[in-house]
Amino acid sequence: MKKEAWGGRSYFAGLAGGCLLVWMCWIFAVVPFLKNTGFLLTVSNPYPEEAAGMPSLKELSADIKSLQRKLERLTPGGAYLVVNTSENTFFLYKRGELVRNGICSTGSYVRLELNDEKHWVFETPKGAFSIRGKTTAPVWRKPDWAFIEEGLPVPPANDPSRYEYGVLGDYALSLGDGYLIHGTLYKRFLGLPVTHGCIRMNDEDLEAVYNTLPVGAKVFIY
């Protein structure tokens, strides 16, 4: 008796489940197909035989040429740099042609929290920048977070302990707001997101970038 009742229940459940499955297939497969089927989209739309306002083929071709020229002019004619922060790679262009590419390091996305009010996010900013200045043998003036990160007390603004020599490589190119393109002592981390927001490169790439990009050249970071 009990066995029969169970058989009936499972049969009932099987039928209901099967029915639900067919229903789901209808909703997720058949309806999207019907929505996308061409003949359903044939909506009556009488076309006039003549219409004013549409440009002629000649006008269209001329407009396209003019627009293409305008778009081409937007790409810098001189040298510019493109940095991909997701893959930690850079691409150096000169007169529209790629002259050098390689790996670099960009912001680590670490959010350093001192307390509830004060924090820093080590992220490389995205957008269009330009080279504000170029220096050789740069000196790093350590900001507050560099001390906080190491568990050290923050010294006064012009304290000698804030200055570090030889850690930024041979050259540095400033992007403004304290962000630099510079070298590194930690070459094994190149290609990884490990910086505090600056862009690090190896010595040869940095030299090429330094020599190619004049002050004012565009740097696109994405």
Add this chain to the structure above:
Amino acid sequence: MAQLFTRIKMKINFQKPTLTGRSRLILRVVYVVLAVIALQYTVFSVAAVRKRMNAINSQIDVKLLTTRAVKEDTAYIRLYKEKDWLETRLQIARTDSISLSVDLLDSAFQIELKGVVLKKSKILDFDADRFLCRLHPAAYHHVLGKQAMADTVISSIVKQPLIIKKAPKDTADVEDGTVMIDTSRVEAVHWVLKLDNQIVLKIEGVDPDPRGWWTGQKFWFFQNLGQAAGDLSRTMLFKTPEYCPVIRLVVPEADARAFYRALPFKPLVCIRL
């Protein structure tokens, strides 16, 4: 062999269980309810597509500017779309934000900033709703001939992969400086943009590593489920659901990730079909 089959047959001897009157009634009610809901959903969903097409075609300039000759001239249509595409990109180039350009004609997917192509990726595969392919030039201009802004962005990955670190109290509290990059993590990269011109852009990142496949399928299942649930609830109230034509793109996973993280929260998008 024949004996063996007979023995198995005897053992199974399946008998179809008989349902009680009550169970049979419940089943019938369930069948009818599901059938009615499915029918209602089908009718309203198809009506939504027609309604959208009618709404576009009934605009006065679409009516006036489209002649039969224009509709059938493929060279003209190609140039018309090209002009729309260039104009939209120029319009977007005047802004300061990174934008997305989807060129289905050349299977290219690129991000641009101030008119400069930052990265171009090959679209490996795509499909667009036939609705979009059926638009004639003036209607195309209304739907795709202008810059669109993403209203909603949903993704299987985070925009900013932040790592929270508490400042050490003293030098003894400092963690060692070893850089730990977790390469074992499987991350399927898929994202959806719902544009303000009511077009949905679905981007699927593909990777040779098959480990992320299941995560990706789960993401799309829940997206489709949410969409169907919303539409079903509307149709059950006898309301036409909103129809948003879909463009699905398959691109390399690394590019899908880089593009998603490069774009602002509400990116500008231009599309060419």
